[in-house]
Amino acid sequence: MGKIIYPELSYKITGICFKLHRELGRFCREIQYGNRLEELLKAEGLIYKREYEIYPGNKVDFLIDDRIILDIKAKKFILKEDYFQMQRYLQSSGKELGLITNFRSVYLKPKRVLNIKLFG
Numbered sequence: 001m002g003k004i005i006y007p008e009l010s011y012k013i014t015g016i017c018f019k020l021h022r023e024l025g026r027f028c029r030e031i032q033y034g035n036r037l038e039e040l041l042k043a044e045g046l047i048y049k050r051e052y053e054i055y056p057g058n059k060v061d062f063l064i065d066d067r068i069i070l071d072i073k074a075k076k077f078i079l080k081e082d083y084f085q086m087q088r089y090l091q092s093s094g095k096e097l098g099l100i101t102n103f104r105s106v107y108l109k110p111k112r113v114l115n116i117k118l119f120g
Contacts, residue, residue: 069098090115
């Protein structure tokens with residue numbers, strides 16, 4: 001069995017996302033989720049970069065503690081393209097773990113995505 005990458009930090013981020021989902025519900029825009037998420041990250045004392053450019057023309061929503069990429073969504077479904085996008089982010093940045101969180105879902109289910117070049 002493999003080890004879990006950054007269990008404490010990813011658990012903390014996931015908890016913040018659940019709190020945000022409870023507060024704002026499912027029908028806000030991504031920018032609204034991002035703004036409130038930024039406030040919650042600050043309140044928790046987490047180090048982050050928002051709209052961080054990992055390579056020219058490609059920005060991640062959040063890079064948290066220089067370890068985890070967080071991609072926030074507000075749409076009906078997470079698509080294969082969203083996973084492929086996260087893989088591009090992870091591979092170009094050299095990071096190990098990304099989280100995709102879709103706030104439009106009735107039940108929040110953050111998806112952990114590993115960099116397949118490192119773990120594949």
